[in-house]
Structures are given as structure tokens and as C-alpha cells.
Amino acid sequence: MSGDRITKGLLFLSSLTILLLSAGIVVSLLGGALPAFREFGLRFIISPAWNPTAGSEEYGAMSFIAGTVITSILALIICIPMAFSTSLFIAEYFRGTRTSGILRSLVDLLAGIPSIVYGFWGFYALRPLLVATGLTDQGFGVFTASLVLAIMIVPYATSLSAEIISMVPAELKEAAYSLGATRREVIFSVVIPSARSGIIASFILALGRALGETMAVTMLIGNANVIPKGLFAPGNTMASVIANQFGEASGLKMSALIAVGLLLFLITALVNYLGKLIIKRFA
Amino acid sequence: MELTDNIRRRSRTNNRFRYLVIAGSVITIIPIFLIVGNLAVKGYRQINLAFFTKPAPDTFQAMMAAVNGEIIPGGIANGLTGSLLMVLLASLLAIPLGLMTGIYIYENESKKYARFIRSLTEILQGVPSIILGIIAYLWIVKNITRGYSALAGSVSLTIMMLPLIIRSTEETMRMIPLSIREAAFALGTPYYKMIYKILIPVSFSGLATGVLLALSRILGETAPLMLTALGSPAISFDITRPVSAVPLLIWDFYNDPNMVNLVWSASLFLMVFVLSMNLLARSVASKHKYI
Amino acid sequence: MNNTPQSENVLEIKDLFIAYEPGRYAVKEVSASIKRNRITAIMGPSGCGKSTLLRGMNRMHELYPNIETKGDITLDGQSIFSMSVIELRRRVGMVFQRPNPFPNMTIYENVVAGFSLNDIRLKKNQRDEIVENALRNVALWDEVKESLYRKGTFLSGGQQQRLCVARAIAFNPDVLLLDEPTSALDPVATSKIEDLLGELKEKYTLVLVTHNMSQAARISDESMFMYLGELVESGPTGTLFTTPKDSRTEAYLTGKFG
Numbered sequence: 099m100s101g102d103r104i105t106k107g108l109l110f111l112s113s114l115t116i117l118l119l120s121a122g123i124v125v126s127l128l129g130g131a132l133p134a135f136r137e138f139g140l141r142f143i144i145s146p147a148w149n150p151t152a153g154s155e156e157y158g159a160m161s162f163i164a165g166t167v168i169t170s171i172l173a174l175i176i177c178i179p180m181a182f183s184t185s186l187f188i189a190e191y192f193r194g195t196r197t198s199g200i201l202r203s204l205v206d207l208l209a210g211i212p213s214i215v216y217g218f219w220g221f222y223a224l225r226p227l228l229v230a231t232g233l234t235d236q237g238f239g240v241f242t243a244s245l246v247l248a249i250m251i252v253p254y255a256t257s258l259s260a261e262i263i264s265m266v267p268a269e270l271k272e273a274a275y276s277l278g279a280t281r282r283e284v285i286f287s288v289v290i291p292s293a294r295s296g297i298i299a300s301f302i303l304a305l306g307r308a309l310g311e312t313m314a315v316t317m318l319i320g321n322a323n324v325i326p327k328g329l330f331a332p333g334n335t336m337a338s339v340i341a342n343q344f345g346e347a348s349g350l351k352m353s354a355l356i357a358v359g360l361l362l363f364l365i366t367a368l369v370n371y372l373g374k375l376i377i378k379r380f381a
Numbered sequence: 382m383e384l385t386d387n388i389r390r391r392s393r394t395n396n397r398f399r400y401l402v403i404a405g406s407v408i409t410i411i412p413i414f415l416i417v418g419n420l421a422v423k424g425y426r427q428i429n430l431a432f433f434t435k436p437a438p439d440t441f442q443a444m445m446a447a448v449n450g451e452i453i454p455g456g457i458a459n460g461l462t463g464s465l466l467m468v469l470l471a472s473l474l475a476i477p478l479g480l481m482t483g484i485y486i487y488e489n490e491s492k493k494y495a496r497f498i499r500s501l502t503e504i505l506q507g508v509p510s511i512i513l514g515i516i517a518y519l520w521i522v523k524n525i526t527r528g529y530s531a532l533a534g535s536v537s538l539t540i541m542m543l544p545l546i547i548r549s550t551e552e553t554m555r556m557i558p559l560s561i562r563e564a565a566f567a568l569g570t571p572y573y574k575m576i577y578k579i580l581i582p583v584s585f586s587g588l589a590t591g592v593l594l595a596l597s598r599i600l601g602e603t604a605p606l607m608l609t610a611l612g613s614p615a616i617s618f619d620i621t622r623p624v625s626a627v628p629l630l631i632w633d634f635y636n637d638p639n640m641v642n643l644v645w646s647a648s649l650f651l652m653v654f655v656l657s658m659n660l661l662a663r664s665v666a667s668k669h670k671y672i
Numbered sequence: 673m674n675n676t677p678q679s680e681n682v683l684e685i686k687d688l689f690i691a692y693e694p695g696r697y698a699v700k701e702v703s704a705s706i707k708r709n710r711i712t713a714i715m716g717p718s719g720c721g722k723s724t725l726l727r728g729m730n731r732m733h734e735l736y737p738n739i740e741t742k743g744d745i746t747l748d749g750q751s752i753f754s755m756s757v758i759e760l761r762r763r764v765g766m767v768f769q770r771p772n773p774f775p776n777m778t779i780y781e782n783v784v785a786g787f788s789l790n791d792i793r794l795k796k797n798q799r800d801e802i803v804e805n806a807l808r809n810v811a812l813w814d815e816v817k818e819s820l821y822r823k824g825t826f827l828s829g830g831q832q833q834r835l836c837v838a839r840a841i842a843f844n845p846d847v848l849l850l851d852e853p854t855s856a857l858d859p860v861a862t863s864k865i866e867d868l869l870g871e872l873k874e875k876y877t878l879v880l881v882t883h884n885m886s887q888a889a890r891i892s893d894e895s896m897f898m899y900l901g902e903l904v905e906s907g908p909t910g911t912l913f914t915t916p917k918d919s920r921t922e923a924y925l926t927g928k929f930g
Contacts, residue, residue: 105573109488112481113498116547119540120501123508126519183405191402195737204410210659211416212601214628215648218635219416222645249412256409269772273836276732276766277786277843278758280395287789291776310509312604313628317635337511337604344515344608359515363508370507388756391791 127363130356137350142357148323150351157354159361164325165333166362169240169315170308173247174301180248181255181304182297188256189263190285202260209253217317220246225318234330238320241329246314255304262296262380263289295380302373309366312337336362417652424649427642432456432650436616437630443639453643457650459616460630463531466618467610467626468600470535475542476592482543483550484576499551506544513537514605522609531617531624534610541602542595549591553584586665593662601655603628627651679748681705682847682877683729688743690724690733698724700901701743706847706894711869711878713892713909715885717929721901722881726849729879730764731757747846758790765840769852771832773824773839780820782835783807786843806838809875810868830861834868841876848872850880854887866891885925889913897921 134157135142145158184205192198224246225237234241266289274284290297320332321342334342336358344355431454438446438455446453482498489495514537521533561583565575581588603626606612611623612633625633631647634640683706690699698721706712714722727733729745731752745752752760765786773782783803787794794802803820807813812834816827824835833853840848850869854862869878869891882888888895889909896906897920905912905921916922923929 102572109481109485112478113485115478116498116501123516126516130519180405180409183402184409186402187406204413207413210656211652212655214603214631215652218648223419252409269768269770273772274789276761277789278761279789280391282395282398283789306507312511337509340511341604341607356515359512363512366507366509367504388758
């Protein structure tokens with residue numbers, strides 16, 4: 099009997115770690131960010147300033163919020179047609195065949211490549227290609243970063259979408275076929291409406307991943323602490339400014355960076371929560 | 382005839398869409414071949430025994446080698462040992478905690494508290510790794526080791542691993558048929574023995590898969606380590622001092638133009654290693670299919 | 673629907689073989705004639721190939737990738753394998769075992785789904801007429817005329833199935849295939865559908881797969897008995913049931929196998 103009690107106690111205690119961790123994270127972020135908010139108030143969130151010169155320090159998160167939002171949404175837009183067609187390939191057109199299994203494994207491979215390798219490859223292989231097109235002279239900027247980001251989030255959007263699509267009941271599709279519909283018509287009139295919420299949720303979750311991505315973006319976005327001026331202009335994201343400047347920061351600057359981290363935490367948590375909510379309501 | 386026109390038009394649209402789907406899928410997987418191909422071609426040259434046994438060269442040595450068209454001397458040994466150290470430490474902490482928490486959530490599904498913990502786990506899983514780096518900095522680097530350290534790096538990796546292991550443990554447990562537990566109880570097995578002797582062994586391959594996947598995830602992580610372990614040129618096993626890691630070395634090399642060749646090789650190695658772990662996890666999952 | 677003089681047999685099945693994988697035939701050398709404006713029931717124990725045979729008639733079996741088909745089926749003299757599958761399915765409609773109205777469409781939209789899916793534009797009054805006719809023909813009009821613009825999921829199982837029949841006959845097909853249409857319904861709904869089928873045969877030819885012998889005996893004019901992929905015996909229902917020619921038919925009818 100006491101063996102039971104000990105085991106149950108141990109299990110409960112370990113669950114506490116999650117509780118403590120979560121609370122600790124929130125408290126530490128808030129505590130670390132407090133000096134910055136005390137100094138700049140809530141204006142910090144909408145201010146694009148970033149001036150570390152001693153004596154006239156002023157910090158604001160807007161440039162990075164803009165950078166994060168723009169790159170993530172652009173990445174999502176680029177990702178959608180790729181993920182959509184791949185999930186239809188896997189779950190509809192070639193469903194159950196070896197080809198679809200191979201494609202699925204290949205897409206999963208994309209998810210396994212470490213972020214820094216993506217960034218490095220983007221730097222040495224992709225950038226010259228983009229420079230060659232003439233659209234950008236150095237190759238750093240929002241577009242390059244978003245392109246690589248898109249490739250990175252495709253596996254997440256694809257696997258979830260494919261799963262949702264394959265769950266559409268066969269009888270619904272058969273009814274449409276029996277009325278003379280072509281495959282494409284069945285997909286657009288029955289499969290997609292049926293799977294719509296799940297597909298949207300998968301894209302939202304992919305967006306959540308894009309928001310927090312650090313290394314690849316840091317290496318490609320150009321590290322300019324301003325709101326990006328154009329598609330091929332440099333900028334910075336919340337994650338990348340922290341990665342770049344935290345190591346040498348102190349005092350107010352560090353607090354500002356932690357505040358940026360807090361904002362990133364909140365945005366990511368919100369987006370992920372939204373995605374999970376849609377899935378729960380759907381399934 | 383109107384009917385045949387209608388049919389012809391729709392067949393055309395149907396076929397065109399099919400080509401679009403196939404084309405889109407091909408475009409999606411082209412990057413894999415590009416990346417793997419690029420890395421393999423440019424990276425194999427520096428991979429030799431020294432690559433694995435010697436620590437990273439300094440920039441001068443690299444420059445000399447580049448000038449003379451030779452292979453850069455040195456390798457990633459300091460990164461290998463650092464990664465090993467931190468991953469081991471993180472596993473020591475995360476695996477038991479993650480397993481037990483996962484079992485707890487599974488065993489207590491009906492309780493609101495357990496479901497709350499599960500929601501927290503999901504939120505934790507979505508936290509960007511750089512933020513976990515900030516946290517480990519604030520908790521360990523500032524307060525415990527008073528400086529960058531392998532311990533801080535391990536803590537950030539631990540926090541990353543925990544939700545992954547908890548989720549996969551819970552999902553694996555879910556797949557065990559209830560009848561197995563009931564059979565155990567029917568034979569008079571006490572609760573704790575049921576967990577140790579039945580639940581865990583039966584789900585072992587699923588649990589192993591979860592652990593392997595979590596490991597492959599953190600082996601490639603760079604961002605949190607930049608704020609915690611910092612990196613070091615020496616091969617060291619002191620957890621209170623800064624230490625290197627393979628991804629950190631890639632970052633260091635990347636910032637130094639002389640080290641270009643080494644970056645390709647290090648990236649090739651890291652990618653191959655992480656992907657192999659992934660494949661290993663998958664094969665473990667499929668081999669023991671009765672769970 | 674055609675201007676040619678109508679023959680007695682709408683569908684002719686000639687030496688039909690269907691295999692899901694090479695060598696394993698679900699339908700073996702079946703030859704049969706389906707009489708116009710009659711209800712033909714296909715019966716047999718599970719696994720005998722009756723569903724496969726039915727689905728062959730509107731080429732739904734081709735949804736399986738490795739399917740192998742030999743032999744022919746003609747619709748009013750024309751081989752169904754030589755015509756466009758879209759045209760075929762407009763002339764041969766299908767009702768399935770589980771009622772499957774499209775959940776994202778209203779009742780109204782479900783009835784005309786065949787037209788919208790086939791990209792056929794109709795004027796509103798044409799559509800209204802089709803919807804009302806189809807729903808009247810399945811005795812559903814009075815029950816749903818006030819709720820045409822609601823999604824059909826609030827209907828009972830029997831009503832949903834009648835909606836599916838309405839959807840299938842909106843095209844005015846020559847033949848209506850029914851794959852165990854009442855096996856998911858309660859007895860009251862079943863008998864309503866059976867009455868409906870009796871009325872529909874005046875306008876359409878019905879082919880019905882059923883695992884329920886007494887249903888076949890109740891409503892069908894012609895019967896076909898299948899066993900292990902072969903057509904064992906066929907003929908007028910009364911004759912087949914009272915004086916079966918083959919011992920296997922007799923064994924089935926007396927309940928020796930399910």
C-alpha cells in the first residue's frame with residue numbers, strides 16, 4: 099500500500115515541475131522586463147526607437163514586432179500553396195501509395211534539419227541566387243528570411259493538413275463522385291469544406307512556429323533595428339534581436355530585450371492557443 | 382453538344398489542377414535535395430579523423446590553411462564534448478521528470494488539475510527556444526554559476542525537452558489497450574507495480590521514440606545556448622564554466638570568413654547526425670508495432 | 673430520354689470480371705440483363721460481390737487504384753466504358769448505405785448538388801422546380817418545405833436517406849442504384865423507403881443490393897443471387913424464391929448461410 103502512496107506522490111510531485119516552470123518563466127520575464135516598462139511605459143510596445151547610446155538610451159519593441167509579424171506572415175503566405183498541394187498529394191491523389199509515403203518522409207526530413215543549418219545554407223546558397231535575380235543587392239532582408247522560414251514551416255502545415263484531409267469520410271466523397279463530379283470538384287466542394295477548420299488550424303500552428311524561429315532568420319534578415327522599409331529591405335525580428343544583442347547587454351538594454359522576449363512569449367502563446375482551440379472545436 | 386463541352390472543360394480543369402498539385406509537391410521537396418546536396422558536396426572535404434578529435438582551430442590557422450589551399454587543421458571536438466555534456470545532463474533531468482509527469486497526466490485524466498497541467502505543457506512546448514535561453518540566463522548564469530556555463534545550457538535544453546517527452550509519453554500510454562491494465566489488476570497487482578512492471582515495459586518502444594525525437598530536436602538547437610553556454614575553444618567537462626556545442630561552433634565559424642570550409646563540414650555533420658536520430662526514432666516506432 | 677425505341681433491358685452485363693488485385697476476382701463472369709422500370713434485387717451472403725457488381729454499373733469501382741475489369745456493361749446499347757464517366761453517372765445515379773447528405777449544404781442545395789457539382793447553371797425557377805419535384809417524388813416535400821434553407825443534419829436517418837434519393841433523382845437518371853439503402857435505418861423508416869421505391873419504379877429502373885432476403889421478396893420484381901463472385905441464378909422474384917433452380921440458391925434462401 100505504501101508503495102502505491104509513494105508512487106502516486108512522486109507522480110504528483112513531478113507534475114508540479116511544469117506548474118513551477120510555467121509560473122517561474124512568467125515571473126522572471128515580467129520581473130526582467132519591469133525596468134524597461136517602468137522607464138518607457140506601455141509606449142515601449144509601439145515605439146520603433148532603438149538607441150543604445152549612453153545618456154540618451156531609448157528602446158522600443160515596434161521595429162521587431164513589425165519584423166516578426168511581417169516575416170512570419172510572408173512565410174505563411176509562401177508556405178500555403180506548397181503545403182496545400184503537398185497535403186492533397188499525400189492525403190488525396192496518391193493516398194496509401196508508396197509514393198505518398200516517400201513524399202511524407204521527405205517532408206518530415208525538412209522538419210529535422212536544424213535551424214542554424216537552414217540559416218547557413220540560406221546565407222551561402224540561397225542568397226547568391228537572389229542577388230543574381232537583381233531584386234536585392236546584398237541578399238539580406240525580409241524576403242530572404244521569409245523564404246527560408248516558409249521552407250522550415252512547410253512540414254508542420256503539411257502533416258497536420260494531410261491528416262485532417264484524410265479524415266474526411268469516404269462516403270461523402272463517394273456521393274459527390276456518384277453525381278458525376280470530377281476529382282478536383284470533389285476536393286473543392288466536399289473535402290475542403292469538410293476539412294476547413296482543421297486546415298486553418300494547421301496553418302495557424304505553422305505561423306506559431308514561424309514567430310519563434312531564431313537562427314535562420316538572424317542570419318538572413320540583415321539585422322537592422324528598424325521597421326523594414328520594403329520587401330527586400332533589412333530588418334530584425336524579436337527573436338533575432340535578442341539572439342544578437344543579449345550577450346553584450348546590461349542594465350536597461352537587457353531589460354528592454356527581456357521585455358521584447360515577454361512580448362514574443364505572449365504573441366506566440368496566443369497564436370498557438372488559437373490554433374489548438376480551432377482543432378478542439380473541430381475534432 | 383453542350384454536354385460534351387461541359388465535360389471537356391471540366392476534365393481539362395481537373396487535369397490542370399492535378400498537375401498543379403504534383404508540381405507544388407515537387408517544389409516543396411526540392412529544398413531538401415538542394416540543402417543535402419550542397420552540404421555533402423562542400424562539406425565532405427573537412428571530414429576526417431581530426432575533425433572528430435581535434436578542437437576548433439583559431440582564425441589564424443584557418444586563414445593560413447585557406448591561403449595555402451589546404452584543409453583547415455582542427456575539428457569540432459570541443460563542440461562534440463560540450464554537446465554531449467549538456468545533452469546528457471539535460472536528459473538526466475528531463476527524462477525521468479517528463480516520464481513521470483506524462484504518466485501522471487495519463488493516470489489522472491479525469492482531474493481538472495491534470496488537464497490544466499497538460500494545457501500548460503502544450504503552452505510550454507510552443508515557447509520559442511530563445512526565450513528559454515533568457516530564462517536559463519536569469520536563473521543560472523546570473524544567480525547560480527555567476528557566469529556562462531554548461532549547467533545553464535543544460536537547463537535551457539531540459540526545459541525544451543520536457544514538454545516533448547511529456548506529450549509523447551502520454552500519447553504512448555493512451556495507445557495501450559485498457560485490457561492489459563485490467564488484466565494486471567485482476568491478478569492482484571498493486572498500482573505501483575503495474576506502472577513499473579506493465580505500463581512502462583509495454584510502452585517502452587513508444588517512450589524510446591519520444592526520447593529520441595526530443596534528443597534530435599535539442600541537438601540542433603543554437604539560440605538558447607548562445608545566451609547560456611556561450612562557447613569555448615577548450616574541451617571541457619566543467620559544468621560551471623562556458624562550454625561549446627556543435628551548433629555554437631557553426632555559429633562561431635559562420636562569423637569568421639576564414640572558417641568557411643569548416644562550417645560546411647560541421648553543418649553536414651550536424652544535419653546527418655540529427656536526421657539519423659530522427660530515422661532511428663522512426664524505425665524504433667515501427668518495429669515494435671504492437672504498441 | 674432517348675429518341676430510339678426503348679428496349680426491354682436498360683442495362684446488359686456481359687461476361688463481367690472485376691478484380692481488386694490481380695487474380696482475386698470479386699465478380700466472376702457475370703452476365704445479366706436489368707429490365708427497365710423494374711426493381712431488380714441483388715442478394716447474397718457478405719463477400720459475394722454484390723456491392724462490387726453494383727458499383728461496376730456506374731464505374732464507382734474505378735475509385736480503387738489497382739482495379740482490373742474485363743467484359744462489358746452496356747447502357748441502352750452503349751458500352752459504359754466507352755462513354756465519359758461523368759455522362760454515365762448522370763444517367764445512372766446511386767444511393768448509399770449510410771445517408772450522406774453534404775453537411776456543408778442546405779437541403780435545397782443538396783437536392784441540386786448534382787447540377788452545381790457538374791457546373792451546370794440553372795435559372796432560379798428551374799432550380800426551384802427541380803427541388804420541389806424531387807422532394808415531392810420522395811414524399812419529403814411537405815416535411816421540409818419550410819426548412820429548405822437549413823442544413824440537412826437535423827433530419828432523421830430516414831429523412832436524410834430520402835433526401836439522398838431526391839439528390840440522385842434530380843438528374844432524372846435512367847437507372848438508380850441502391851447499395852443496401854435501408855440497412856442503417858429503423859423499421860419504420862425502412863418501410864417508408866420501400867414504399868417509395870415501389871413508386872419510383874414507374875419512372876426509373878432500380879437496382880437494389882440488399883442483405884435482407886425478405887426485403888428482396890417484398891419489393892423486387894427480378895432477383896439475382898450471387899455467391900463467391902458468381903451469378904448463381906437470376907429470374908423473376910416470385911419464381912426464384914419459390915422454385916430456386918440451384919442448390920446454393922436454395923441453401924441461401926433457407927438460411928443455411930448468412
